[in-house]
Amino acid sequence: MTSRKPGRTLVDRRMMLASAGALTLSGLAPRAARAQSGPSAAAAAAAADPAPLVPTAQFNAAFEKIVGGGTPIEGGVTLELPEDAENGNIVPYKINIESPMTEADHIARVHLLSTQNPQASVATFHFTPLSGKAAVSGRMRLAKTQEVVAVAVTSANTLLVARTIVNVGIGGCGTE
Amino acid sequence: MAASKPRVRLPERIETGQTIEVKALITHVMETGNRKDSEGRPIPRNIIHTFTARYEGALIFKAELGSGIAANPYLSFFLKVPGPGELLVSWQDDDGGETIERYALNVA
Numbered sequence: 001m002t003s004r005k006p007g008r009t010l011v012d013r014r015m016m017l018a019s020a021g022a023l024t025l026s027g028l029a030p031r032a033a034r035a036q037s038g039p040s041a042a043a044a045a046a047a048a049d050p051a052p053l054v055p056t057a058q059f060n061a062a063f064e065k066i067v068g069g070g071t072p073i074e075g076g077v078t079l080e081l082p083e084d085a086e087n088g089n090i091v092p093y094k095i096n097i098e099s100p101m102t103e104a105d106h107i108a109r110v111h112l113l114s115t116q117n118p119q120a121s122v123a124t125f126h127f128t129p130l131s132g133k134a135a136v137s138g139r140m141r142l143a144k145t146q147e148v149v150a151v152a153v154t155s156a157n158t159l160l161v162a163r164t165i166v167n168v169g170i171g172g173c174g175t176e
Numbered sequence: 177m178a179a180s181k182p183r184v185r186l187p188e189r190i191e192t193g194q195t196i197e198v199k200a201l202i203t204h205v206m207e208t209g210n211r212k213d214s215e216g217r218p219i220p221r222n223i224i225h226t227f228t229a230r231y232e233g234a235l236i237f238k239a240e241l242g243s244g245i246a247a248n249p250y251l252s253f254f255l256k257v258p259g260p261g262e263l264l265v266s267w268q269d270d271d272g273g274e275t276i277e278r279y280a281l282n283v284a
Contacts, residue, residue: 090246101256114244118210122244125253130236132195132256139246141208172246 053147053165055115062120066111066151070159077110077162079150085142088172094137097152097160101127106155107134116146141172182277184265190283195256198229198237200265201248208243222270224249232261257283 055063080094099107106129112122125136134152142148145168152160185199202224209221227239227249237253255263260283266276 112244117244118208119242119244121242123242124240126235126238126240128235128237130231130234130256130258131254133254135252135254136237136239137252138250141244141246 053115053145055147056117056120059113059115059120059149062111062113063149063151066153067159070157072151072159072161074161074163076160077150077152079148079162079164081148081164081166083165084167084169086169088142088144088168088170090139091142091166091168091172092137092139093148095125095135095150095152095162097134099134099154101129101132101134103129104155106131107152108155109153110134110136111151111153112140113149113151114140114142114146115149117141117143122148142166142168143171144168182265182275184263184277184279186263186279186281188282190257190281192257192259192283195254197252198255198263199250199252200227200229201250202267203248204269206243206245206247206249210243220270224267224269227251227267228265229253229255230264230266231255231258233264257281259283 076097078094078096080096081091085091093112095110095112097107097110099105101107107127109127110125112125113120114122122140123138127134140148145166147163147165150162154160182200182202184201187196190196204224205222206224207219207222209218209223211219213219221243223241223243223245225241227241228235229237236255239251239253241249261281263279263281264276265279266274268274
């Protein structure tokens, strides 16, 4: 399968490598490469290239929009996901932020972002003092191995960030 | 297509001031909009895009969901119960379906 389309595979790999530093990877290029060159070649490429962990341009834009001119603080947010997810269609996530959840000091919202899915923004959760606790859990889709990012925004507009890498077996998002 | 009834799980006995966990499970396809049918035509996105929970009219939790949420969405969130009252859970999907469910809380 690989031998029939050697040119295509080379072009895609070059694209992936070229864009690795520039952070302009569309997110569709590696998927196209995978579809064209078959799973074994894609796995080899994934092992050899740092490309799978380069965030999509869409993620970078979404992250910038949330952060604005502010400086996010790494930590303060617990983002729990399995280290290995065999099925990318159903991946449990759990977000928890320690907060007094008073009118004056509470978590206003949490953005859940994917660095490799076709759509970077997975969900935005809004909390109020009535929530009592800034915690949410559910199940998400992951198209492939990637970093998942949670950004919490406090009532004082402080930004807290957590990141977790998940190894995905079969990709979700129904793009294959 | 209206979304089906959710399964909402609440503690059986609740005391005023207690922070309780609310678990909601909704049966919904959550079609991503990224897939194509057998003839190569894109299948339009149909997801629950907004989920809201209110207690006696006051907002306690709201989720804006994208296509990265798994089918049959499950959400667990919390409510600090200010006293006896009614929990209202509602959500909207891309097909224009809106579902509203009410739960009276058994507050001691």
